[in-house]
Amino acid sequence: MKKRLYIVLFGLAVLIPLGLLSGSPAWGEWDGAYYKKILGFIPKGIQNAKSLNAPLSDYTLGGTNSITGYYLSAFVGIAILFVLFFVLMKIFKARGKSEQSA
16 A cells, blocks of 8 residues: 555656646746736735745756756655654654553
8 A cells, every 4th residue: 555655656746847838837836926917916925925045946956957956846845744744653653652551
């Protein structure tokens, strides 16, 4: 079961650059002009977010092209989520064992 899940996740990660072929922006990656067009205004949080610097801003890393950056961003994101859920699983298992022994 786990192996099948890993294969599916890897397959989805491989398909990620297909979004580059779309003429529309990805969900949640809208710029101020898109908000203005859809909502009629730009939310304050979006206006303030322009000053933030992301580690893989616009899915690029110095010296890489957009597709390489897309893949790198996908695999870094997947790795972060795996580590996060692994740590949470360990914490909850340890907490469950301590409650059973009490």
